[in-house]
Amino acid sequence: METLAAQLLIAAIKAFIVVNSVLLAAAGLVYVERRVAAWIQDRIGPNRVGPFGLLQPFADVIKLYFKEDLVPALADRTFHRLAPLISIAIALSLYAVIPLGDYILVAGERVYLSVAPHINVGLLYVLAMTSVGVYGIVLAGWSSNNKYSLLGGLRSSAQMISYELTLGLSVVGVVMVAGSLDLYEIVYRQQHVWNIVYQPLGFLLFLVASFAETNRAPFDLPEAEPELVGGYHTEYSGMKFGLFFLAEYSNIVVASLMMTVLFLGGWHVPFVPQLPQWLGLQEGSLGMALFQSAVTLSKTAVLLFLFIWVRWTVPRFRYDQLMRLGWRVLLPLALLNILATGLVLLVV
Amino acid sequence: MNITENTEAQRLNFWERLYLPEIVRGLSITLRQLFKPKFTRQYPEERWEPLGSYRGRPVLVLDEDGERCVACGLCSRVCPALAIEVQAGETEREKERYPVKFEINMLRCIYCGFCEEVCPEEAIVMSKDYELVFEDRESAILDKEQLLVPIAQLQDRLEFLRRYK
Numbered sequence: 001m002e003t004l005a006a007q008l009l010i011a012a013i014k015a016f017i018v019v020n021s022v023l024l025a026a027a028g029l030v031y032v033e034r035r036v037a038a039w040i041q042d043r044i045g046p047n048r049v050g051p052f053g054l055l056q057p058f059a060d061v062i063k064l065y066f067k068e069d070l071v072p073a074l075a076d077r078t079f080h081r082l083a084p085l086i087s088i089a090i091a092l093s094l095y096a097v098i099p100l101g102d103y104i105l106v107a108g109e110r111v112y113l114s115v116a117p118h119i120n121v122g123l124l125y126v127l128a129m130t131s132v133g134v135y136g137i138v139l140a141g142w143s144s145n146n147k148y149s150l151l152g153g154l155r156s157s158a159q160m161i162s163y164e165l166t167l168g169l170s171v172v173g174v175v176m177v178a179g180s181l182d183l184y185e186i187v188y189r190q191q192h193v194w195n196i197v198y199q200p201l202g203f204l205l206f207l208v209a210s211f212a213e214t215n216r217a218p219f220d221l222p223e224a225e226p227e228l229v230g231g232y233h234t235e236y237s238g239m240k241f242g243l244f245f246l247a248e249y250s251n252i253v254v255a256s257l258m259m260t261v262l263f264l265g266g267w268h269v270p271f272v273p274q275l276p277q278w279l280g281l282q283e284g285s286l287g288m289a290l291f292q293s294a295v296t297l298s299k300t301a302v303l304l305f306l307f308i309w310v311r312w313t314v315p316r317f318r319y320d321q322l323m324r325l326g327w328r329v330l331l332p333l334a335l336l337n338i339l340a341t342g343l344v345l346l347v348v
Numbered sequence: 349m350n351i352t353e354n355t356e357a358q359r360l361n362f363w364e365r366l367y368l369p370e371i372v373r374g375l376s377i378t379l380r381q382l383f384k385p386k387f388t389r390q391y392p393e394e395r396w397e398p399l400g401s402y403r404g405r406p407v408l409v410l411d412e413d414g415e416r417c418v419a420c421g422l423c424s425r426v427c428p429a430l431a432i433e434v435q436a437g438e439t440e441r442e443k444e445r446y447p448v449k450f451e452i453n454m455l456r457c458i459y460c461g462f463c464e465e466v467c468p469e470e471a472i473v474m475s476k477d478y479e480l481v482f483e484d485r486e487s488a489i490l491d492k493e494q495l496l497v498p499i500a501q502l503q504d505r506l507e508f509l510r511r512y513k
Contacts, residue, residue, distance in 0.1 A: 040378045044388045204368075313378040314371055 014115045018095045026249040027057035033308050040312045067238040072145055075235065079143035084236065084243035087136030091250040094129050097122040098257050099184050101267045101292030105284035112184070113289055122183040123175065126258060127168050130213060134160045136247065137232050144235035152231030155221050155319065162326040163212035163219075169334035170205035173198070173341040174262050187266030191273055194265040201337045203263040205330055210255035212326065215248065217311040221319055256303035257296070264299050267292035396478075400508030403461045403474040406452060407497040409506075415496060416471035419447040423463035423472050431456035432463060450492040454480055465513070473505050 031046070031054060038045025046053035071080055101113040112118065119125060134157045141153015174195050178186040186195070196203045212219040233244045260266060269275045281288040317325065363369050389396065398404065409416045419436035437448035463472050475497060482488040499506070 036382070039382045039386075042381065042384060042386055044386050044390075309375060309378060310371075313374045 010111060011115055015096075018115055019092055022092060022095060022250055022253065023246070025253055026246050027061070029249045029253065029304060029308075030057045030060070030245075032304070033311075036305070036308045037312050040309075061242065064239050064242040069238040069240065070235075072235050074145040076143040076145070079139045080235075081240075083136050083140035083143060084240045084247070085136075086139065087133060087247035088243045088250070090129055090133040090136065091247040091254070094126055094251075094254045095257075097125050097183055098254070098261060099187060099266060100296050101289045102184075103284060104286055104289045110284070113293065114183075118182055118184055121181050123171060123181040123186070123262075126183075126254075127164070127171075130167075130251075130254075131160070131164055133247075133251070136244075140236065140244070141232040144232075146235050148229045149232050149234045152234070156215060156232060159212055159215070159219065159221060159322060159326075162323060163209045163330070166205055166326060166330040166334050167209040167213055169331070169338060170202045170209060171262055172334075172338050173202040176338070176341050176345060183261050187261055187268070190265040191268050194263065194268070194270070196263040199263065199337070199341070201333065202341075203259070205334050205337065206259060206263065208325075208330060210259065211307070211310065212322070214251045214255050214307075216252065216307055218314040218317050219322060220311075220316060221322060252304065252307050253300070256300045256307065259303055260296055260299040264303075267296045269295055398476045398478065400504035401512075402476055402478075403459045405454070405475050405477040405480055406457065406459075406461075406463055406472055406495075407475045407477070407502070408450065408492065408495040409471050409473060409499050409502060410496045411499040413443075415446065415492075416469045417447050417450065418443065418445045418469055418471070419450075420445075420468065422466045422468070426462045426466045428460060428462065429456040429458045431458075447492060450495060452490050452495060454482065454488045454490060455485060464509070470506065470509065473502055473509065475502060475505065 034056070035045040035053070046056040049055040049059045071077060096115040097117075097119050099112065099114045099117065103110040103112045103117075105111075116122075137156045137160075138153045141149045141151070141156070144150070174186060175181060177195060177198050178189045180186060180189075189195075211217075215221075233241055236244060272278075276288055276291050279291070281291055357365070417434075419434050421434050421436065424432040424434045431453045433449065433451045433453075434447050435449040436445050438444050439446060459474070461474050464474050467473075
């Protein structure tokens, strides 16, 4: 079991499961987004393909595959092709460190419920990878040889770099409380009291910053249709566009999962932490693992609904408003949050 | 010139400037909207039945004695889109004239209803037919056989015309 081959096999199996679930989740999210949007606007939404229109995202993907793959004549073909790949690769790699549950005992060995468990810089890895994700968007904007795409890409990078600071600083409080960057350790520490109780401001800042980070409304300036046509993906068609779309939804799932893990207690059940024991689930059994994953995912689902709900409620920010909010409101608040957390930890 | 006095931002009170309570208010509105009844008609299954006042495809009335049209050509004359073509013929019957050819080009028709208004015999009326799809230009030109509709199907429109025309 301790051989390299076995470890690689386990990692491969986990990665296979994770990647496929992410793709399915993104498809489901597209469906939910369209349905909720329709309901909010007094419409019905897609209800034709399959029962309740559930197969609509698959029909969309099939359509995207059959579309002509256009590349602008003067585009930089290498980077034009590379950009969506970067976006989707980064988006998928983020899932490696996020724990869905604790572990399963297989032949006396602990198999943790994430591809790369107990990385001691897990949180830093997530923050670093989201920053790298900007490359995909900037390259897409630049290589398309289209001024609207370029502006969309530039906006996106400026926005993401601005809000990355807030994002990073807002979790410093969590790290100070937990005393570790390991996402498992952070969840273990929340068994009795969730971090949102200690860090309400931190949670709020993280929430707002992740809206900006995932380019979601009300901060979806990079794809502001009235100003920039379609933004950085204007010149993309077919499945290349599909990959950007997928990466975007995948990033929303990551942001929701991160909020669950960092602030909402991960797989711990609120108010009744002994619930799995009462249900007769053994620590390390398959049932326990499924239960924990279900808890994590249902918390995530609530946050995902929040993302969609906010998108169809709040109008888009203007660019200067966005920057002012980022630098003059959120960043000082994040610093204040660190200061307050530090003082409290010093006193207690 | 930059406006610095009495701007939108200055008119807001403290809680409104905090922005978050207002967002929550907006969210509650959209949440309520989620559960409201929807008005969408599921078209191919649920069809719309127009009232008598509806001006759909113009048709020729076919009553017990046959077609009513006497091929006077007024409809053709009044048609602003020049969609109607009539050629008159004669018979030995009491009602001497009948249209040998009566064609309406549905690509030209603008559903104004002038033909119906000008018709002295109430022979051409606007029907309720709104599902007008053609696969080529030739099939969009309807001939007399396609235009003739039994009077029983046009009662609503005739009733409407009698009351309001």
